[in-house]
Amino acid sequence: MRFGLTLPLLLVLVLLASPRSQASDLALVGGTIYLSPSEPPIERGTVVVHGGHILSVGPIAEIKVPQGATAIDCKGLVVTAGFWNSHVHILLPGLLHAEKLSSDQIASQLQQMLTSWGFTTVFDIASVLRNTNLIRHRIGTGEVKGPRILTVGEPFWVRTPIYVKGFLEANHISITEVESTAQAKERVRQEVRDGADGIKIFANSVESNEILTMPLNMAQAIAAEAHSAHKPVFAHVSNDRGIELAIQSGVDIMAHTTPFDGLWSPSFVQRMVAAHMALTPTLTLWDVESRKGNASVGDIEKGMSRAAEQLGAFSRAGGQVLFGTDVGYIPQFDTSEEFAWMSRAGMSFQEILASLTTNPATRFGYAGKSGRIAKGLDADLVVLSADPAQATSAFSKIRYTIRGGDVIYAEK
Template sequence: MVLPFLLLADAAWAGELAIVNARIHPSPDAQPIAKGTVLVRDGKLVQVGTDVAVPDGAEVIDAEGGSVVAGFWNSHAHILPLPLSEATARSPAELAFALRRMFAHWGFTTVFDIASFPPGNAATLRKRIAAGEVAGPSLLTVDMPFFPADGTPSYVKDLLESMAAPSAEVATASEARERARRQLAEGADGVKLFIGAIVDDGTGVRLMDLEIVRAVVDEAHRAGKPAFAHPTTMEGIELALAGGIDVLAHPTPASGPWSAELARRLVDGDVALTPTLQLFEIEVRKENAPETVVEEVAGIVQQQLRLFHEAGGQVLFGTDIGYIDQADTSREFELMAGAGMDWRAILASLTTTPARRFGQHARKGRIEAGMDADLVVLGSDPADDLRAFSNVRYTVRGGEVIHPAPWHRP
């Protein structure tokens, strides 16, 4: 009976909160503020600078030796594991603990679930978080994904059968359009298409019909929402470009190195990319491949990210947590740096770029008065050492400290 009471103690931090002695990075391209203070009131940033008076009675976080950045976005996650997949039945304590382990511990204040089951579950979790019942990040969701006919990916078949989940396959453009329209009307924040689905029937990759892609994307764009795609192959990328996809959920190591011309076409098509580089190391190691193969695959996806970034592409940070179990973000940052992204570019992928891409730039992604109080207090400065991005002392979402847990705070 202790955990629920302590979780509710988070709400007490949502009044006035001051973060002091901080090296503040207001945005990726802004000059830092040394020994600054961030003042939060009622979930909003009210003052940022070196001459900020801390009100009597405000909760205070001393960031001495550390830095403060805007709250992180995880633009590729899945609300699939227990207990999160049972958002209606599970207690606030259980849900908050899982959300903290997967997200808040690593600085994520906004999470985009880009495919989960059962239908409506992520939306239920979102409502419980928004109501203040569960401490956690702001949650966006595409709800159920769209698979090609006879194209449920082999690696999720057992999971979906264990959930008794309905089929996510679509066989015709009209069927796909109707489901997309329904999911969006019921509150989905976008759509996700497996335009290249890996199946185990000997064919390798099942491609989605272009007319189905266009039907789903058209419905998303009509509602002002983004369309994500899992491409898998070069053919999948061509379908994404032809169908008007907004975000590639992964690069495509199976297709080999990208050309500069392809990177330019993606940028010209206003297609963003979520690299998920660590995912491919994890997947190759699952097959007991030798480390030389792991290194080869990692090198391919880093080359693809490098070309895309150099071409001016919009990179969105994402981990695929929920499909993989690795919550620690440090390896992903290391791989992104190895692909040529400096700390400012990585910070943009975590903050300003997703805020702009998903229509929330007016209130998220930067540290300035009037913005939502989504903040991360880091133990050191990423300008000095990229490992700082994973050294999270505190995560603040809407003025509420969601990491560390109340009983772990100094």
């Protein structure tokens, strides 16, 4: 560098060289810390965040808060790794046509739907890829505060399901039907080139008078094409035939239980688990849909119990559960009903915490960055105002959501 640069110019150069929107150091002090679902909690601990990553974590007496760090008093609060919701849709009218939305509008919608419920990462499993890419680009530049969004873009179906037709038309969205295996394979390659992180098939499409099942060779070809690009495959299922198709095509994640069909026999559950399929339960969805269809209280209870029994059987058999609610398709953002039903299905709070953190991080290849509180991992954290070990409703009592060391939601 030549001599003679003035001090102000030097300062400008230094500022330009430092990364933009780098969150300052942060310390969460004095809370109960769940490092992971399988470790005992640190009763009074401190987490220090530097440069977007976890710098240190341990008992309050052993961890020094760096000078200049923003300290958040977490006495009486609980700290866990940031939550994942592995079944959402970036499809709400408040997120569509993002080119016309201000950053405040997008941030506010993402906050209402996701970050105020503790989600630092979500998997969008059907939306408009171009639009979802636009939203995550604006989050990536720091213009909008929001979660990490993974997406499958447009789903693959042989016929548009009856319950989304009206919505798609009203919002001027067209998603083509799959006509041939060759066309489907080309579309998989195109979506992957366009940035999709996974592929979603409709193993079943619910129509007015029937439930269609995708032809096996087509599902197998789509899954093989996705896997050759190292992308996970999700399957919407509505009945046993859909689950059977998912097993036989190498699907990775089943995107629902099937309460409108029969209970799952132990041998059927064994086959799902042996196929290494994960499950997003979406129990709340069934309640919302049944109410929409004016079902009786008794019928709703019966359907919900069946869904919970299916989840319980899957979980007890060692199946990997990924927390997922179908929010964005359903307008119910509040997660407390889902946690209540997961508890009724027999899942412990550690198992529910795993479904929110370590299970999805492992499943989607993020275990080295996300899912636990440990030195070096991304500073994706949730601060709860109650302890989920006492009651799982605590998982929906969010005080702060922190992504990459940046507070993206604070309860008012």
